[in-house]
Amino acid sequence: MKRSTRSFDAIASKLDHPVMIVTVSDGARRSGCLVGFGAQCSIDPARYFVWISKRNHTALVAEHAPVFGVHFPRIGDIELARLFGETTGDEVDKFARCQWSEGPEGVPVLAGVDWFPGEAIRHIDSGDHVGYLLDVLDGGSSKHADEPALTLQMVHEFDPGHDARAQPGATGRCPGFSTHHDRRRRQTT
Numbered sequence: 327m328k329r330s331t332r333s334f335d336a337i338a339s340k341l342d343h344p345v346m347i348v349t350v351s352d353g354a355r356r357s358g359c360l361v362g363f364g365a366q367c368s369i370d371p372a373r374y375f376v377w378i379s380k381r382n383h384t385a386l387v388a389e390h391a392p393v394f395g396v397h398f399p400r401i402g403d404i405e406l407a408r409l410f411g412e413t414t415g416d417e418v419d420k421f422a423r424c425q426w427s428e429g430p431e432g433v434p435v436l437a438g439v440d441w442f443p444g445e446a447i448r449h450i451d452s453g454d455h456v457g458y459l460l461d462v463l464d465g466g467s468s469k470h471a472d473e474p475a476l477t478l479q480m481v482h483e484f485d486p487g488h489d490a491r492a493q494p495g496a497t498g499r500c501p502g503f504s505t506h507h508d509r510r511r512r513q514t515t
């Protein structure tokens with residue numbers, strides 16, 4: 327049955343919350359993208375969900391990444407956010423265009439941006455995105471936590487490197503999404 331999402335679309339288009347830059351490494355490749363879909367989902371243990379579009383380069387690397395780097399850009403980081411939201415790892419090496427260092431399990435840590443590391447313990451195929459449940463690890467940085475966050479409405483004019491919506495007949499870039507994380511990680515949820 328064809329559903330109308332008119333009310334939802336009108337509400338969602340006006341919502342505002344911080345955006346993130348999520349980075350991953352599978353040991354061989356690095357990737358990362360701007361993320362609007364993300365939320366804390368447990369206090370103790372501290373856990374966080376991020377959703378990655380199946381069409382993104384980041385999706386391919388995330389599937390085998392043990393640790394995710396969840397970064398919270400501030401208003402002054404808008405050009406870094408643009409790099410990660412408007413360009414794709416299919417075409418450019420984003421990490422050649424910014425300052426970063428290696429964190430736990432090789433996850434790229436963006437210089438000067440607050441972040442936390444999260445161990446991917448589960449994933450869920452939620453449609454055109456895959457949700458990763460992250461167990462928040464020690465480490466990271468919160469030096470800029472008092473500064474105003476960069477939010478969705480501030481970057482609404484960005485032109486994403488990939489359109490997340492599935493094309494007719496397409497199944498996304500990682501249709502046979504494995505149970506890699508579910509097999510390897512703790513099943514405590």
Ligand SMILES: Cc1cc2nc3c(=O)[nH]c(=O)nc-3n(C[C@H](O)[C@H](O)[C@H](O)COP(=O)(O)O)c2cc1C
Nearest residue numbers: 360362363378379382383384411414415484487488
């Ligand atoms: C405001 C905004 C919010 C976005 N939210 C998400 C998101 O929640 N998850 C996601 O995977 N991509 C999201 N994107 C899209 C990616 O950041 C974008 O397509 C990026 O270029 C993909 O890079 P990649 O192909 O190197 O992974 C968003 C883009 C913008 C501009």
